[in-house]
Amino acid sequence: MARSIANSVIVITGASTGIGRAAALQFAREKATVVVNGRREQVLRKLAEECERLGGRALAIPADVTDQEALKSVARQAIETFGRIDVWVNNAAVTLFARVEEAPYEAYRRVIETNLLGNIHGARAVLPYFREQGSGTLINVSSVVGKIASPYVSAYTTSKFGIVGFSKSLRMELQDAPGIHVCTVLPASIDTPLFQHAANYMGRAIKPLEPVYSAEQVANAIVHLARHPRREMMVGNAGRMEAFMHTVAPGLMEWMFARQVSKDHFQDRPAPESEGNLFKPMEEYETVSGGWRTRQSNGKFSGRTIIGTVALGIAVGWLIARSSSKQPGAPGRAGLHPLPGQPTRLSSR
Numbered sequence: 001m002a003r004s005i006a007n008s009v010i011v012i013t014g015a016s017t018g019i020g021r022a023a024a025l026q027f028a029r030e031k032a033t034v035v036v037n038g039r040r041e042q043v044l045r046k047l048a049e050e051c052e053r054l055g056g057r058a059l060a061i062p063a064d065v066t067d068q069e070a071l072k073s074v075a076r077q078a079i080e081t082f083g084r085i086d087v088w089v090n091n092a093a094v095t096l097f098a099r100v101e102e103a104p105y106e107a108y109r110r111v112i113e114t115n116l117l118g119n120i121h122g123a124r125a126v127l128p129y130f131r132e133q134g135s136g137t138l139i140n141v142s143s144v145v146g147k148i149a150s151p152y153v154s155a156y157t158t159s160k161f162g163i164v165g166f167s168k169s170l171r172m173e174l175q176d177a178p179g180i181h182v183c184t185v186l187p188a189s190i191d192t193p194l195f196q197h198a199a200n201y202m203g204r205a206i207k208p209l210e211p212v213y214s215a216e217q218v219a220n221a222i223v224h225l226a227r228h229p230r231r232e233m234m235v236g237n238a239g240r241m242e243a244f245m246h247t248v249a250p251g252l253m254e255w256m257f258a259r260q261v262s263k264d265h266f267q268d269r270p271a272p273e274s275e276g277n278l279f280k281p282m283e284e285y286e287t288v289s290g291g292w293r294t295r296q297s298n299g300k301f302s303g304r305t306i307i308g309t310v311a312l313g314i315a316v317g318w319l320i321a322r323s324s325s326k327q328p329g330a331p332g333r334a335g336l337h338p339l340p341g342q343p344t345r346l347s348s349r
Contacts, residue, residue, distance in 0.1 A: 014092030018192030065118030188236025
């Protein structure tokens with residue numbers, strides 16, 4: 001049975017930009033009460049005003065998700081103000097581009113603390129209220145790289161795999177509370193300021209892998225899960241194809257994806273080392289979009305197009321010969337060799 005969104009109380013972490021901001025605006029259009037959380041108080045206040053203009057009620061509560069007590073305070077203020085919490089969206093995330101051995105340790109740790117522990121802190125903050133109410137929906141935003149690993153973003157990948165595992169474990173713990181639901185969203189490449197805000201120690205400017213989907217698509221998925229809770233939902237056909245291919249041919253998928261990332265995740269211009277917004281918010285961008293969809297290459301075959309074509313071929317072969325369970329081996333080693341026209345190393349070190 002569909003749950004009503006109007007007048008529901010929704011808490012969203014990481015709401016200043018991107019997916020979180022898009023979700024807050026979409027819930028407001030549905031006449032929900034939205035509690036927006038992030039690190040930039042003035043940005044949150046302006047967002048709350050925009051949500052109210054769209055027809056919802058709104059409250060801005062700044063807090064850092066790496067602080068367990070601060071998130072407990074967010075939950076407490078939401079309850080004191082509105083009387084309940086119906087949906088909690090764990091969305092706050094940061095990312096780091098670096099080789100494992102070259103990433104500053106504190107930067108690596110910060111990604112895990114924000115993305116994974118931030119989700120855990122949010123769950124721990126809201127679950128006592130959900131249990132007291134006997135109902136509630138927890139929506140954890142992971143990523144397609146929570147199912148398929150990606151090089152050069154190992155901290156981000158680790159955190160997103162962790163969110164998937166945490167969600168599964170928590171669902172099992174909550175079997176004694178049938179009114180409480182745990183959902184996981186797995187977006188593909190999304191047009192948000194995440195890439196402008198990323199920490200970068202690769203020596204080259206970064207960009208999202210194409211195709212790039214809108215943050216509004218993810219927001220719509222989050223609203224759908226608030227109405228119709230389910231275990232997991234992927235957003236973006238490219239991610240679905242890659243996940244399927246990884247299931248039936250993991251070695252081949254890793255080999256192809258490693259080369260695609262080396263070729264298509266970096267721009268042809270240098271970039272200085274930067275800690276991005278890991279430790280303090282960046283003032284640039286108060287938007288849903290990072291402007292990446294307007295920069296997509298038109299009429300060209302991207303690495304993901306090739307992977308999708310291969311995935312389709314594998315799917316057809318798998319359906320024809322489903323009795324065979326042997327996985328295809330990867331051609332050669334999965335070492336990351338530069339493609340023609342690329343520098344010998346991606347790193348500036």
